[in-house]
Amino acid sequence: MSEGREFEIVREFEVDATPEQVWETVTGNPGAYLWPMEAPEPRLGGSGPFGSTVTAWDPPHRYTNLSDDVGMSVQSRNQLDYEIEPRDDGRRAWVRYVHSGIFVDDWENQYDGAGRHTDFYLHTLREYLTHFAPRPVAFSSAEGAAASATPDAIALVARELGVGESAGERVRVHGPGEFDAVLDYRTPEFIGLRTEHALVRIFGRGRWGAPVGISVHDFAPAADPKGTETAWQGWLDGVFGA
Template sequence: MPKEFEIAREFEVDATPEEVWEAVTAGTGGWLWPMEPPEPRTGGKGPFGSEVTVWDPPHRYTNRVEDVEGISEQTLNQLDYTVEPRDEGRRAWVRYVHSGIFVDDWDNQYDGASRHTDFYLHTLRQYLTVFRGRPVTAFATFDGPEAAKAPDALVTVGRALGLADDTAEGARVRVTGPGGQVIDAVVDHRDPYFLGLRTDDALLRFFGRNHWGHVVGMSVHDFAPGADAAADEETWKGWLNGVFSQP
């Protein structure tokens, strides 16, 4: 049964309005995923078949798409960003609203979208405050194998990295990555649904989508000079597959 939804968040960030605007419109993959940047005008073409309905840099940007991915003519998806200066323009206040219509499994879809929103916006703040001014050189995103649907799949990932179950957000850690490589990192985000690790050169994101009937996924936002997206995917996807192929 189609039903409307709205997910709204507000936050302040140590970045200028112009830097926030660049982050949400350039489509670089620094915090979300690479996408076609919107045409810089109201009525222009937005990413994933959307239309730009508001374009007022660096204050307001909205895109809207109907019949999402051909699912249903009743489907609607709209993303709205409002950005205002704080501290004489040295910082910014951001209001983000994701609204539209979910057609099926409304409660599960809403819960998943709401929790993903918090994690994505957290990653945006990490990007703006830690990697500001550094271009992303490689981005990779992929899913784990079917076994990564297990109820404890994200817990399994944390343990495979060498994290204790009670390692808290903010901890400085040494984790074990692909090929046994030891990686110095900060646990920049951790809850039962998502895990975020920040290194000197990358944001590593682990998505516990097993909570919504899917498999654990991962994304790598790599800022190291000369980084290669295909290599990042090959090494980390191989590691993630290996986590769930252990006897």
């Protein structure tokens, strides 16, 4: 293992949501676009997710957490920084997101994967803020078998789902049951589906040596996360084998 090398991933965007809505999602409802995690202690120096420390806390403008002991074989330092400013008299928000730290092994591959995942996660954040905020989320996830850890696995998933390559299209999805959706995100690695009540995120991680993953962010009042997880896991097992 090498001594490590610093990295920095910077993204900026505007969104049709108030700074307060962005802040509440990032700090209080991250399962709406990432996954459920421990809420940060609302003060400078407080505890943050996954053992991090809050190094900036200025609601609703600045939030940073830092961990110098990530506990991962490929990463030793991790920092997430959100800067939020009002636009259009506070009706919209500008966000600057910076993910930085130290990768200690397989730097190029880790940096590539982190950057591409960042784009998908931040797109999902905007989708939530635009279409579903401030609804609470019921989060589910499923993971494909080892056979899905190949670069072409996501293409097989797309064929089985019946979705194409053009984001913005309305599609009839052949998942665990059929349903209508908007193909809101599509790259060679990722598929995003938006229904009337949920965001379905599909991660083709084969180019980074990991299996296909699916997360479902369900905002329906009667959401059944366990049932959703079972259904999607069964679908994945049918595509790639348990």
